[in-house]
Amino acid sequence: MLESGALVVDSVSHCFNHTPDNHKHPHAQRWDDETYELGAKLLPDSHVPSEEVFYRDHSPEELARLIFLESQIDYTVYHSLPLDDYFHDGYVSREKGFEFCEQNPTRTSMYVDINPLEDDAVEQVHHYASKDFVKGIKLYPSRYQNGQDLSLQLTEDAVWPILEAAADSDVDTVAMHKFIPFATAPVRYFRMADVEDAALSFPDLNFEIIHAGFSFLEETVFAMASHENVWANLENTACMVNTRPRKFAESLGEMLYWAGPDRILFASGATALHPQPPIEGIWNFEMPEDLRMNQDYPEVTQEDKEKILGGNALRILGKDPEDVRNQIEGDKWDQKRRELREDDAFPADPWSTYDTDA
Known part of the structure; x- marks a missing residue:
């Protein structure tokens, strides 16, 4: 919760599995290492995890303690990942997401991963959409099969039926990774043209651009300007507020x-990144005067910050x-927070709750 009393919502949290036993693709270790190195660049030194903390199979209990005791987050959306061509469990497993939501039913929703190449992918959309806590589906623009990178952009023949199924289901949102490429996939798979085509064809679906503003900024903002159902999800991007403030401001x-x-969503990317520094950074952020004067960027008001840090997410989730x-x-998390506040110890020290019991 913010100083103003407004709720904080994390629009992307994960239980990663960064262990060698989970590696399936020859570049999986490289992916783990690059994720760690990116976090070390984006986080203040005080919040960079040790290798012992990072390179593990993170549990739902660890994720809950991280976000509910070490940060001001009140509610979160768990994203499972469909990367089972790189990692045996997809990198962030559905099963841990279901467990996390079951353990914390009043504080969590979930976007479930879908692999459009699976024969029953359409049936999966309808099956998972019937669960009350599932509010969206998560897609990736690239796969790796038979030694080749494959495009799975939203306009591909394999993906379009997934969007049709989503539009006919109880979920309202499709989240798509649009970021720096991973492994050997070409950059063109990650660009934005497919999002605009999908947003135009499915006006009743919301399309969340995951990592919006980190890459392909101009394409992203033009898509948002043209289509009211395109949203910017700031996973990773939010962390630049502290360590790359000029880039974040732009x-x-x-x-x-x-x-x-009204369509900008805070997201932490926990457990790969610590959620508290970007929350504090955004709350204290002021648009640089020269950017306001020379680029005509607006002042960022407290109302704007409350929307970005939670209000917008609750609206897209349909939560009052x-x-x-x-x-x-x-x-239980409210009670634990009260206990920490009594000791002037909330939020808890970064990564310290990893050594305690749930």
Whole structure:
């Protein structure tokens, strides 16, 4: 919860599995290492995890303690990942997401991974969409099969039926990774043209651009300006507020200039990244004066920050803030937070809860 009393919502959290036993693709170790190195660049030194903390199979209990005791996050959306051509469990397994949501039903929703190349992919969409806590599906623009990288952009023949199924189901959102390429996949698989085509064809679906503003900024903001169902999810991007503040200011400024503050979502990317520094950074952020004068970027108001850090996420999830507030008041995490506050120890020290019991 923010100083103003507004709720904080993390629109992407994960239980990663960074262990060698999980590696399936020859580049899996490289992927683990590059994820760690990226986090070390994006986080303040005080919040970079040790290798012992990072290179493990993270549990739902560890994720919950990280976000609910070491940060101000009140509610989160767990994203499982469909990367089973690289990692045996997909890198972030569905099963751990189901367990996480079952353990924390009033504080969590989930976007479930879908691999469009599986024969029953359409049936999976309808099956998972029937679960109350599932609010969206998660897609990736590339796969690796038979020694080749394959394009799975939204406009591909294999993916379009997934969008049709989503539009006919109880989920309202499709989240798509649009970021720096991983492994050997070409950059063109990650660009934005497919999002605009999908957003135009499925006006009743929301399309979340994951890592918006980190890559392909101009294409992203123009898509947001043209299509009211395109949203910017700031996973990774949010962390630049502290360590690359100029880049963050330019990314956020372009989004605000072209699309306004109502479709921008804070996300931490925990457990790969620590969630607290970007929350504090965004809450204390002020648009640099020269960017306001020279680029005509708007001032970022407290209302804007409350929307970005939680209000917008609750709206896309269909959650009433007061209902969420009432449901989490007095639960075990609220009680633990009260105990820490009594000792002037909330949020807890970074990664310290990994050594305690749930």
